[in-house]
Amino acid sequence: MKVSYFPGCTLKNKAKDLDLYAYKSAEALGVTLEEIENWQCCGGVFTTSKKEVATKLSSVRALKEAASKEQPLVTVCSACHNVIKQTNHAMANDKEFSDKVNRYMADGEYSGEAEVYHYLEMLRDLVGFDALKEKVVNPLKGKKIAAYYGCLLLRPSGVMKMDDPENPSIMEDFIKALGAESVVYAMRNECCGGYVSVESPELAKKSSNNVVTNAKSQGAEMIITACPLCKYNLVKNGADIPVVYFTELLAEALGVKEDTNGK
Amino acid sequence: MENNKYLREEIIRESGVNPKKCMKCGKCSATCPAYDEMEYHPHQFVSMVESGDIMPLLNSESLYKCLSCFACIERCPRGVEPAKLVEAVRLSAIRKQGENRMTANDVPALLDEEIPQQLLVSAFRKYSK
Numbered sequence: 001m002k003v004s005y006f007p008g009c010t011l012k013n014k015a016k017d018l019d020l021y022a023y024k025s026a027e028a029l030g031v032t033l034e035e036i037e038n039w040q041c042c043g044g045v046f047t048t049s050k051k052e053v054a055t056k057l058s059s060v061r062a063l064k065e066a067a068s069k070e071q072p073l074v075t076v077c078s079a080c081h082n083v084i085k086q087t088n089h090a091m092a093n094d095k096e097f098s099d100k101v102n103r104y105m106a107d108g109e110y111s112g113e114a115e116v117y118h119y120l121e122m123l124r125d126l127v128g129f130d131a132l133k134e135k136v137v138n139p140l141k142g143k144k145i146a147a148y149y150g151c152l153l154l155r156p157s158g159v160m161k162m163d164d165p166e167n168p169s170i171m172e173d174f175i176k177a178l179g180a181e182s183v184v185y186a187m188r189n190e191c192c193g194g195y196v197s198v199e200s201p202e203l204a205k206k207s208s209n210n211v212v213t214n215a216k217s218q219g220a221e222m223i224i225t226a227c228p229l230c231k232y233n234l235v236k237n238g239a240d241i242p243v244v245y246f247t248e249l250l251a252e253a254l255g256v257k258e259d260t261n262g263k
Numbered sequence: 264m265e266n267n268k269y270l271r272e273e274i275i276r277e278s279g280v281n282p283k284k285c286m287k288c289g290k291c292s293a294t295c296p297a298y299d300e301m302e303y304h305p306h307q308f309v310s311m312v313e314s315g316d317i318m319p320l321l322n323s324e325s326l327y328k329c330l331s332c333f334a335c336i337e338r339c340p341r342g343v344e345p346a347k348l349v350e351a352v353r354l355s356a357i358r359k360q361g362e363n364r365m366t367a368n369d370v371p372a373l374l375d376e377e378i379p380q381q382l383l384v385s386a387f388r389k390y391s392k
Contacts (some may be wrong), residue, residue: 010381044384048347155333191296191332195385198373228379
């Protein structure tokens with residue numbers, strides 16, 4: 001199976017692990033990630049303003065390329081996923097917005113035809129967690145792992161449609177498919193502090209600490225995330241259990257983690 | 264008063280929010296992770312925009328405390344989407360000439376070894392026009 005792939009700025013820089021292990025694991029699962037040609041920054045955040053067009057054009061171009069190849073567009077970073085999925089929804093449902101955007105498009109109009117999958121959704125809906133389970137060569141038995149969704153993967157739920165926004169299970173099912181034990185805790189879909197850590201570090205610290213403390217109180221020995229910003233905030237604010245990207249855990253279970261060391 | 268009326272319409276058009284739908288249950292503020300840091304809370308953004316009392320919001324630090332985490336949007340039983348009002352008011356504030364909250368010159372001081380590009384891009388998009 002071949003899919004279009006949008007890595008995003010952070011995955012080529014500070015979050016290289018998220019990207020490398022995504023590639024290695026996909027290969028082991030028989031999925032080819034075809035990187036979008038000349039992709040540009042997704043925009044970082046989806047501005048809810050009705051007037052903002054320019055910051056969403058790069059996402060539309062990526063969506064257009066995937067649609068022209070009739071491939072699903074797969075993302076890994078929570079922020080890229082949120083921006084691209086919301087942009088796609090606006091292109092399909094907000095005629096005034098899509099008319100403005102299409103005036104910038106060189107070759108043909110776009111109106112939200114692409115299907116956007118987060119890598120976790122690709123595992124659940126295209127590969128299947130049962131099929132994933134069969135490919136696991138190194139089951140992570142006995143590990144107590146807390147899934148951290150944060151805000152971007154699930155909200156707004158009417159657009160993201162990944163899972164139940166208040167009682168999600170996709171990451172817990174992922175953890176179980178790898179043979180580990182999932183830890184459910186109340187703060188798993190609350191904010192880490194996000195970009196406010198540059199403006200108000202104390203607010204980000206409070207938010208991050210609430211997440212880690214709550215996960216640990218339920219017995220978590222490790223937290224997994226899909227978001228480089230969540231990871232940064234949790235680690236910077238003193239998480240005393242490992243915070244790792246979900247793709248790293250996946251690569252470990254699939255027995256392809258060593259291959260990427262030293263690259 | 265004329266000015267307030269214009270601002271109110273501008274904020275409502277830009278955000279796409281209808282503050283009249285609010286039934287004043289307070290759930291938006293109850294679920295807001297930045298509540299303690301905010302001078303005006305999410306439910307006050309809704310009621311103050313509705314009454315046209317927008318100048319205090321425009322000048323408030325609260326605009327820069329919102330995390331855009333969408334908790335208030337997701338959990339509002341009436342679908343009012345308060346965070347979109349916060350965003351529209353913040354844009355009105357920083358679009359004025361010389362009112363950017365963050366400039367490119369501020370970035371080098373923020374850098375550390377681990378800071379993800381995503382953080383800088385997001386902050387820049389939220390605080391700068």
